[in-house]
Amino acid sequence: MSTAAHLDAAALDAADPLAAHTAAFVPGGDLVAYLDGNSLGRPLATTADALRHLVEREWGDRLIRGWDELWLSRAEELGDRIGAACLGAAAGQTVVGDSTTVLIFKLIRASVAMRPGRTEIAILADEFPTDRFIVEKVAADHGLTVRWVTAPHDGGITPELAAEHVSERTAAALFSGVAYRSAWFADMQAVTGVVQSHGALTIWDCSHAVGSVPLELDAWGVDIAVGCSYKYLNGGPGAPAWAYVAARHQEQVINPIPGWLGARSPFSMTEGYEPAMGIRRLVSGTPPIVGMVPLAEMLTLIEQAGIDAIREKSIALTSYAIELVDELIPDAVVASPRDVARRGSHLTVDHPNAARAVQTLWGEGVIPDFRHPSGVRVGLSPLSTTFAEVERGVRALAGALA
Structure with a gap:
């Protein structure tokens, strides 16, 4: 039995030193699992206020003076x-x-x-x-x-x-x-x-x-x-x-x-x-x-979290995802390095039903992406992705591929 069977997503999230940062992002409406942060990252909740400050203060108040003073x-x-x-x-x-x-x-x-x-x-x-x-x-x-x-x-x-x-x-x-x-x-x-x-x-x-x-x-x-x-x-x-x-x-x-x-x-x-x-x-x-x-x-x-801590969580997220794929989708091929030293923060899972599965998942609020000819790309952004989200996403992927 794979290690994934013994791993509890809630426990992993509880032990995650970066877990508090996930609340900094805009929730995302009907999302069940966002697995595409390697294509488009989620917005921070503070971004709307920062843009408003630019429009109302830096641009609105200072106008052309903003170039000399700020920009x-x-x-x-x-x-x-x-x-x-x-x-x-x-x-x-x-x-x-x-x-x-x-x-x-x-x-x-x-x-x-x-x-x-x-x-x-x-x-x-x-x-x-x-x-x-x-x-x-x-x-x-x-x-x-x-x-x-x-x-x-x-x-x-x-x-x-x-x-x-x-x-x-x-x-x-x-x-x-x-x-x-x-x-x-x-x-x-x-x-x-x-x-x-x-x-x-x-x-x-x-x-x-x-x-x-x-x-x-x-x-x-x-x-x-x-x-x-x-x-x-x-x-x-x-x-x-x-x-x-x-x-x-x-x-x-x-x-x-x-x-x-x-x-x-x-x-x-x-x-x-x-x-x-x-x-x-x-x-x-x-x-x-x-x-x-x-x-x-x-x-x-x-800057607050630190890139080394971000990397540690990236390794943990992708390792957990691979274990879940091995357990739940045995007929898929993980077309990404299993050596953590050679792996970034996303995975490609090859399966003949990939294109159809991604289309189905998007309709269900689970968002990976498709890469021709048969790859489902699962992007795990360390500061916004939880282990529970990974588990929900991979379980949904297993169902869609089947």
């Missing part, structure tokens, strides 16, 4: 908070702005320009679509070859795979810190070292990693990283993304979308563009101030 430095200030709380990044290396797609485009283009004469970009063949689309477009525009890396279905990039596909021809390699489908948590330090040993740059897409696993970008020698903020950072739909560029690279970065607020003297209105010093050179247009508000609220909660 011009907010993209960098919020970036520094993300760096300190989630990325292991010293100040001055992270900035918030644009979407993940736009930032990946900027960073791939900049990386290729920083490695002139090289002819290849490496990426997983099963990488998230946006990442693949951008790499293919940049490669086509610059006459480069895409070096496709094939990883196991339940895995992701490894140092060994990187060594097979990266060479002196490689300008840059774009990989995910936590794979969007399998939740494979890469050995980012080792992979970065392999890529750098060939003189290439590594760009890490940390969209499924930031806020759920501790990252040490400075200590690991990471070159560049990027990620969204609407998953475990709970910034809401369309929330602005963030970008990290190690200080040693910043003066070589050329922003392919130069805009006035990324210029050195934006209010001088001079004829020619001269990039700002440091990470601000990645800014193009006006920063999305309204969209930063929910993100700032969640960062406060992450």
Whole structure:
């Protein structure tokens, strides 16, 4: 009999040191179990008041004066908070702005320009679509070859795979810190070292990693990283993304979308563009101030809870979910790492009835998501998900798949 039979969700919740934080989130109406926090995190109850403060006070009272008094430095200030709380990044290396797609485009283009004469970009063949689309477009525009890396279905990039596909021809390699489908948590330090040993740059897409696993970008020698903020950072739909560029690279970065607020003297209105010093050179247009508000609220909660404690609960939640799946859905395949060191905060459960089951579950207030061709993705957001919710969700999934 599996361990799950002996585990009581109520007891696990009672022993959870982060349990009190679940009450900080908007309840969610008719929800029975929300298992999609790795796609869109739940809003904090304080977010509505914070947005009202922005509208009534920062914007309503101060109007245009808000830029000089509050907003011009907010993209960098919020970036520094993300760096300190989630990325292991010293100040001055992270900035918030644009979407993940736009930032990946900027960073791939900049990386290729920083490695002139090289002819290849490496990426997983099963990488998230946006990442693949951008790499293919940049490669086509610059006459480069895409070096496709094939990883196991339940895995992701490894140092060994990187060594097979990266060479002196490689300008840059774009990989995910936590794979969007399998939740494979890469050995980012080792992979970065392999890529750098060939003189290439590594760009890490940390969209499924930031806020759920501790990252040490400075200590690991990471070159560049990027990620969204609407998953475990709970910034809401369309929330602005963030970008990290190690200080040693910043003066070589050329922003392919130069805009006035990324210029050195934006209010001088001079004829020619001269990039700002440091990470601000990645800014193009006006920063999305309204969209930063929910993100700032969640960062406060992450700062209070601590990323290490968040990781411990993530491991406990995903381990409990795997045990329940093994017990209740024996004909399913867990297409995510069973090794906790290599697993992020979601699981993919493969089953032939996955698409139909997810459609059924949504109608019942149980919300996982479907990944083609046969995957049910179960996202467990440590600060908002309870063990009881996991049990309800997996039991409902077992019924729907049957």
